[in-house]
Amino acid sequence: MNESIASKIVAAFKVVAFLEALTWVWLLIGMYGKWVGGNEEAVAKPGMTHGIVFIVLVVLTLAVARARAWDVKTLLLGLVATVLPFCSVVFEVWAQRAGKLDAPAAAATAAEPADAIGR
DSSP states (O other): HHHHHHHHHHHHHHHHHHHHHHHHHHHHHHHHHHHHTOOGGGGGGHHHHHHHHHHHHHHHHHHHHHHHTTTHHHHHHHHHHSSTTHHHHHHHHHHHHTTSSOOOHHHHTTOOOOOTOOO
C-alpha cells in the first residue's frame, strides 16, 4: 500500500477514534434524558450519530490493521476497543505509543540513505 494513503488512513483513524468517544458522551447524555427526563426522542440523534461513527471506526480499524500489518492480537484489541465506551481513545493512545500506527520497520529501513562512505 502506498505510504501516503496509509498515513491518511491512520490520521483518519485517530480522528474517528476521538469522535467515537465524543459520541459516546452524547449518547450517554441522551440516555439520561430518555430514562430520567422522560424524553423518548433524546437518544434519536446521538444514537444514529454514534452508530455511524462506530461503523466508520470499525472499517478504519480494519484498514489500519492492513496498512500497518497488525498481528491478530492487535487487530482483536482494536475491534474490542470500538465496542467498549471510551476505549477507542485508550487503544489509539496505546497503539501510538507502541508504534502500531507507524510505518512498518521494513519500509523505514529500506528508505535509509547509505552512510558517507557509500556502504
